[in-house]
Amino acid sequence: AQTVTQSQPEMSVQEAETVTLSCTYDTSESNYYLFWYKQPPSRQMILVIRQEAYKQQNATENRFSVNFQKAAKSFSLKISDSQLGDTAMYFCAFMKAGSGNTPLVFGKGTRLSVIA
Amino acid sequence: NAGVTQTPKFQVLKTGQSMTLQCAQDMNHEYMSWYRQDPGMGLRLIHYSVGAGITDQGEVPNGYNVSRSTTEDFPLRLLSAAPSQTSVYFCASSYDRVDSGYTFGSGTRLTVV
Numbered sequence: 001a002q003t004v005t006q007s008q009p010e011m012s013v014q015e016a017e018t019v020t021l022s023c024t025y026d027t028s029e030s031n032y033y034l035f036w037y038k039q040p041p042s043r044q045m046i047l048v049i050r051q052e053a054y055k056q057q058n059a060t061e062n063r064f065s066v067n068f069q070k071a072a073k074s075f076s077l078k079i080s081d082s083q084l085g086d087t088a089m090y091f092c093a094f095m096k097a098g099s100g101n102t103p104l105v106f107g108k109g110t111r112l113s114v115i116a
Numbered sequence: 117n118a119g120v121t122q123t124p125k126f127q128v129l130k131t132g133q134s135m136t137l138q139c140a141q142d143m144n145h146e147y148m149s150w151y152r153q154d155p156g157m158g159l160r161l162i163h164y165s166v167g168a169g170i171t172d173q174g175e176v177p178n179g180y181n182v183s184r185s186t187t188e189d190f191p192l193r194l195l196s197a198a199p200s201q202t203s204v205y206f207c208a209s210s211y212d213r214v215d216s217g218y219t220f221g222s223g224t225r226l227t228v229v
Contacts, residue, residue, distance in 0.1 A: 009156070026126060044207065045220035102216065103149060103174060104208075106158040 001028045001092050002093045006107035013082045013116050020067075021110050023092030031097040034068065034075045035104070039089040048090070050088045051075065061082075079112075118142050122207050122221035129197040129228045137192040137224050140208030145219070146212035148190040152176065152203040153223075160207060165190055166212055197228045 003026045011018035025034070036048040051059045051068050058066050063083075067076045079086055092107040123138045139148065148166035161174030165184040179201060181193040190209075194201060203220075207221040 004158075007156075018160040041205065043223045045208075045218075047217055050217070103161050103164055105160075105162070106151075108156055 002029070002032075002105045003105035004092050004094050004105055005012065006092055007092070008110045009108070011109045012113040012115055013079075013083060013115070015082055016081055018078060018080045019082055019112065021079075021090050021092075021112065022108055023075045025073050025075065025092070025094050027073070027094065027096070029096050033095040033097060034066075035095070036064070036066070036075075036077045037091045037093060037106075038086075039091065039109075040085075040087070042061040045091075045101075049077065082114045084114050084116060086112065088112060089099050120207055120209050120219050120221035122205075122224050124224060125222065126225050127227070129194075129226065131199060133196060133197050133226060134193070134195050135197065137194075137207075137226070139190045139192065139206055139209075140188050141207075141209040141219070142188065142208065143219065144187060145209035146187065148184065148207065148209045149174070150180070150190070151181065151206045151208065152201075153206060154203050157191060161215045162192065162205075194226075197226075199228045202226060202228045 005024045032053045034051045038046045038048050049061045049064050063080045065078045089109045091109045093104045096102045120141045146167045150162040151159040153159045160176050163182040165171045171182050205224045208218045210218045
């Protein structure tokens with residue numbers, strides 16, 4: 001079974017600064033996908049970024065980028081130029097690659113507060 | 117295009133009562149799933165379905181039943197509610213292909229007293 005660990009229950013960052021959220025995972029699979037989801041106070045789950053394990057290049061989406069270290073089973077999220085709207089719960093998630101879609105396995109989340 | 121619709125958004129039940137949480141999607145997604153979210157626990161998979169007539173258990177299935185008679189709907193039934201089932205429930209759907217992303221509903225906050 002796969003497990004996802006987020007070791008930082010809460011973090012805070014000053015507006016316009018950079019923050020990195022940590023995520024490690026455990027799996028025996030060689031092909032899989034990793035995700036970061038954002039959950040603002042509205043409760044909606046929003047996909048932030050996604051990484052395919054077979055791609056060595058780190059994914060980026062505007063101010064969001066990841067540091068994917070496959071050998072270390074690490075998948076951290078870097079948020080640059082933090083904005084007040086980035087305040088949310090952030091979940092790291094793992095999905096095994098199969099012939100079709102497979103369930104997401106989530107970490108326990110990191111609550112990020114952006115301070116003005 | 118409504119996406120994934122969950123009803124109700126809030127519900128209070130008494131211990132022992134039964135109810136059904138509704139989930140409907142209009143994107144012709146084959147894959148649908150139910151998660152529960154508890155403080156400090158992240159989201160945990162309850163049940164999922166890869167198509168009409170096919171369901172399977174996730175990590176925390178006890179106390180919940182599901183069925184999938186149509187592609188669009190995937191209701192979650194609580195047969196005899198317990199306080200331990202107090203949680204926020206999310207339905208998610210996707211195409212049944214490995215590169216498909218998930219679409220989440222807005223969640224149902226359930227309180228069992």
